[in-house]
Amino acid sequence: MREQPPYLRIADVLRQRIANQEWTPGDRLPSRAQLAQECGVTEAVIRRAQERLIELGVLEGRVGSGTYVAEPRTRVQLLRSAECEQSEGSAFTADMTALGRRGSWESRSDGMVPAPSDIAQRLGIAEGDYCVRTAYEYLADGKPVQLTTSWEPYSVTAGTLAVLPEGGPYAGLGVVRRMAEIGIKVSRCVERPEPGHANAEEANLLGIQRGALVTRIQRTYYSDEGRAVETADIVVPAGLGEIVYELPVKP
Structure with a gap:
């Protein structure tokens, strides 16, 4: 079985931390540099993981401010x-x-x-x-x-x-x-x-x-x-x- 790409693995980790209410809707996530250090990956991997979660509506990016946990949006x-x-x-x-x-x-x-x-x-x-x-x-x-x-x-x-x-x-x-x-x-x-x-x-x-x-x-x-x-x-x-x-x- 092919190994899961690092960014998808990190996306799952971040999503689980949100599910565990470590961060709640409206909270700003730590910087990419801090998350990269915590997760043992590069900032590029963190960026791709966050982009994936933004696509899924879990996170939202705010220009010049950072990345936040998105408020729930029902389809x-x-x-x-x-x-x-x-x-x-x-x-x-x-x-x-x-x-x-x-x-x-x-x-x-x-x-x-x-x-x-x-x-x-x-x-x-x-x-x-x-x-x-x-x-x-x-x-x-x-x-x-x-x-x-x-x-x-x-x-x-x-x-x-x-x-x-x-x-x-x-x-x-x-x-x-x-x-x-x-x-x-x-x-x-x-x-x-x-x-x-x-x-x-x-x-x-x-x-x-x-x-x-x-x-x-x-x-x-x-x-x-x-x-x-x-x-x-x-x-x-x-x-x-x-x-x-x-x-x-x-x-």
């Missing part, structure tokens, strides 16, 4: 279903309410953003055509659990009250209901999930370790005429969110 269930966009209000807040959590989100929209090549291809428009780009950070009890970046062709909503997803009278209604308000029927949604690793910006926003496992979902909504009216990149950390698909079954 939340994020439902993907055919009905989620049809519900009254926000599907995310409804999901969180069902779990006894407080759901909220923060967003920022930028208008007239030229579409990069991959987004243009997904939307069926020319590279450089203008889009409205909106970045979302979804929160459960005030802590981030999901990131979404949405792109809508400016030509679809220009001159209407639905041009900004989170502004005007249709703010927060979701893509399907907003489009319906301007006479566009959204009839199809395609999602492509795949595993990945958090980049530096995502890790910073989500409070996780860079390189932590995430699920990326590429979502595109289509009108009944077959036109793509929105595409989005959704990022869910494996340690914070459980993605559940609920699909209708015809008898």
Whole structure:
């Protein structure tokens, strides 16, 4: 049997010390140099062990301050279903309410953003055509659990009250209901999930370790005429969110 890598062995040691309440949530761990001396390993091994525990949500790193025992964060269930966009209000807040959590989100929209090549291809428009780009950070009890970046062709909503997803009278209604308000029927949604690793910006926003496992979902909504009216990149950390698909079954 292959010997366990040193950093995994040390991760188990640190996790056991936390389980034994030597350190409790909110406590700052000793320096890497001190832990390396105590455990008889190098500081590099301690760093990798801590990074592993940060990925698992046991520890959290604070820039310029050190490494701390993380407050317990229960994974939340994020439902993907055919009905989620049809519900009254926000599907995310409804999901969180069902779990006894407080759901909220923060967003920022930028208008007239030229579409990069991959987004243009997904939307069926020319590279450089203008889009409205909106970045979302979804929160459960005030802590981030999901990131979404949405792109809508400016030509679809220009001159209407639905041009900004989170502004005007249709703010927060979701893509399907907003489009319906301007006479566009959204009839199809395609999602492509795949595993990945958090980049530096995502890790910073989500409070996780860079390189932590995430699920990326590429979502595109289509009108009944077959036109793509929105595409989005959704990022869910494996340690914070459980993605559940609920699909209708015809008898």
